Amino acid sequence: MxxxxxxxxxxxxxxxxxxxxxxFQKYAPNKRFTKTLLIDGSKLREVYxxxxxxxxxxxxxxxxxxxxxxDEVRGIAKKxxxxxxxxxxxxxxxxxxxxxYGFLDSIxxxxxxxxxxxIGAGGTARALTIGFLERDWDITIVNRSEKxxxxxxxxxxxxxxxKDFEIANYDLVVNVTSAGLNDDSLPMDREVLEKVFQxxxxxxxxxxxxxxxLQLAKEIGLKVKDGSMMLIYQGVLANQLFTNxxxxxxxxxxxxxxxxx
Numbered sequence: 001m002x003x004x005x006x007x008x009x010x011x012x013x014x015x016x017x018x019x020x021x022x023x024f025q026k027y028a029p030n031k032r033f034t035k036t037l038l039i040d041g042s043k044l045r046e047v048y049x050x051x052x053x054x055x056x057x058x059x060x061x062x063x064x065x066x067x068x069x070x071d072e073v074r075g076i077a078k079k080x081x082x083x084x085x086x087x088x089x090x091x092x093x094x095x096x097x098x099x100x101y102g103f104l105d106s107i108x109x110x111x112x113x114x115x116x117x118x119i120g121a122g123g124t125a126r127a128l129t130i131g132f133l134e135r136d137w138d139i140t141i142v143n144r145s146e147k148x149x150x151x152x153x154x155x156x157x158x159x160x161x162x163k164d165f166e167i168a169n170y171d172l173v174v175n176v177t178s179a180g181l182n183d184d185s186l187p188m189d190r191e192v193l194e195k196v197f198q199x200x201x202x203x204x205x206x207x208x209x210x211x212x213x214l215q216l217a218k219e220i221g222l223k224v225k226d227g228s229m230m231l232i233y234q235g236v237l238a239n240q241l242f243t244n245x246x247x248x249x250x251x252x253x254x255x256x257x258x259x260x261x
Contacts, residue, residue, distance in 0.1 A: 003033075005035060019239075162188060232253070
């Protein structure tokens with residue numbers, strides 16, 4: 001039996017075992033996916049080896065540590081500096097990041113995107129910025145404080161704090177803050193957000209549920225998505241790595257959607 005797990009803190013809410021086991025049960029019965037609460041991220045490599053697992057998903061707050069403990073990092077994860085998927089190859093820990101392309105796959109039907117506004121300036125914003133720049137999208141980031149914007153000065157994008165934000169027309173607005181996760185808050189002043197939406201077409205919240213941000217966007221007439229499909233699509237890409245690309249992407253997606261919905 002090959003074992004896989006997800007490392008996180010918290011991790012009890014994770015749907016990763018559900019979606020990955022749906023694929024393993026159908027197409028790879030010798031594999032099984034579990035969840036592991038990892039409080040001390042510095043012990044990730046040690047625990048990984050103790051569990052004798054063949055691979056792992058990594059969620060908050062351990063993605064940056066995972067990047068550091070891998071023997072090799074491949075693909076866009078090298079630019080982002082964060083790993084959310086690890087596989088064992090010839091005794092080495094190899095790290096990948098499937099979050100960005102999972103997000104892009106989840107909005108693939110919106111094929112006419114050129115201008116994007118990202119609300120928030122944390123790790124997810126950085127990852128999406130790198131992925132969006134690969135598509136030559138025009139990116140603007142707005143954040144409550146100016147301090148976190150310093151981490152984005154290296155990129156050819158527009159940066160604003162709430163104080164100096166200048167609203168423009170956007171194809172896509174993405175909320176990467178935690179506003180609305182456990183309350184009814186919005187990621188920025190309602191009046192300003194309404195004006196943003198009136199000049200936009202699509203909205204995505206990376207939180208896995210219908211949030212006040214998305215509710216307001218729908219009221220104004222935007223097409224919207226929550227983060228659940230991003231979770232599914234990044235999981236599809238991770239599962240391909242776990243199964244060494246032996247299962248067709250469409251079969252993985254179908255199995256995951258059947259149990260998630």
